[in-house]
Amino acid sequence: MKPLLNAHEFEAALRQIGAERYHNLHPFHRLLHTGKLSKSQVQAWALNRYYYQSMIPVKDSIILSRLTTPELRREWRRRIIDHDGDGSEPGGIEKWIALGRGVGLDEAYVVAGKGILPATRFAVDAYVHFVRDRTLLEAVASSLTELFSPTVISERVRGMLEHYPFITRDTLAYFDKRPVQAKQDSDFALHYCIDNARRPEEQEAVLNALRFKCDVLWAQLDALYFSYVEPGMVPPGAWQPGSGLASGEAGR
Numbered sequence: 088m089k090p091l092l093n094a095h096e097f098e099a100a101l102r103q104i105g106a107e108r109y110h111n112l113h114p115f116h117r118l119l120h121t122g123k124l125s126k127s128q129v130q131a132w133a134l135n136r137y138y139y140q141s142m143i144p145v146k147d148s149i150i151l152s153r154l155t156t157p158e159l160r161r162e163w164r165r166r167i168i169d170h171d172g173d174g175s176e177p178g179g180i181e182k183w184i185a186l187g188r189g190v191g192l193d194e195a196y197v198v199a200g201k202g203i204l205p206a207t208r209f210a211v212d213a214y215v216h217f218v219r220d221r222t223l224l225e226a227v228a229s230s231l232t233e234l235f236s237p238t239v240i241s242e243r244v245r246g247m248l249e250h251y252p253f254i255t256r257d258t259l260a261y262f263d264k265r266p267v268q269a270k271q272d273s274d275f276a277l278h279y280c281i282d283n284a285r286r287p288e289e290q291e292a293v294l295n296a297l298r299f300k301c302d303v304l305w306a307q308l309d310a311l312y313f314s315y316v317e318p319g320m321v322p323p324g325a326w327q328p329g330s331g332l333a334s335g336e337a338g339r
């Protein structure tokens with residue numbers, strides 16, 4: 088039987104998982120952030136990642152429905168507003184659509200989600216099902232990858248602005264607010280997990296939920312790499328470079 092970790096040890100174990108498994112380490116991100124991808128490959132990333140973005144408020148709505156106090160629901164509701172907007176300011180989903188347009192994709196094509204890779208759909212749907220089917224503690228814990236996202240986001244924004252002539256600050260506006268939102272969200276989730284994982288097996292379940300979520304992120308980048316970098320095996324029905332582009336945009 089594993090011993091119960093104190094709060095400090097437990098947090099260190101969570102951060103160790105990020106250090107070993109977070110998607111900043113994935114070869115596709117290395118290429119994206121260092122300017123090694125073609126415009127088509129960046130389009131493939133934007134198109135597929137839209138599906139992740141679009142399902143985040145769905146998974147947060149499931150978690151919201153499982154929370155039993157007004158304080159917890161208030162906290163979690165903010166995540167949904169961050170992505171959906173409140174009717175006055177655009178939310179994250181609208182900004183991701185703008186990112187897709189900014190890299191030359193046709194908006195209707197992006198929103199329809201038809202050309203996404205099967206593995207993107209399977210990974211993202213697995214995340215939604217996870218928060219529905221597992222304990223509330225595991226559902227909350229699965230969002231803890233956001234502990235590590237501020238670093239990868241700043242690296243991405245800096246790298247993409249530096250290396251790709253077709254990328255502007257406006258195109259990447261989605262990321263402007265994310266580091267602050269992610270810190271607020273992950274601070275809350277971390278303290279929730281520390282307070283509510285009181286037995287060794289609950290701590291292990293939290294650690295496994297974070298490992299699972301790292302796999303969800305990693306698998307999406309594996310799919311992009313195999314389909315659009317090498318060996319370049321695009322599954323039937325998935326987006327082909329040069330298609331789904333905004334009018335006036337030449338394929339590259």
Ligand SMILES: O=C(O)c1cc(C(=O)O)c2c(n1)C(=O)C(=O)c1cc(C(=O)O)[nH]c1-2
Binds near residue numbers: 229232234235
């Ligand atoms: O750009 C990134 O690398 C990145 C990573 C993650 C993450 O670690 O799950 C999220 C986001 N972005 C993000 O924008 C976002 O809204 C988000 C929500 C969640 C979540 O699990 O609830 N993760 C992430």
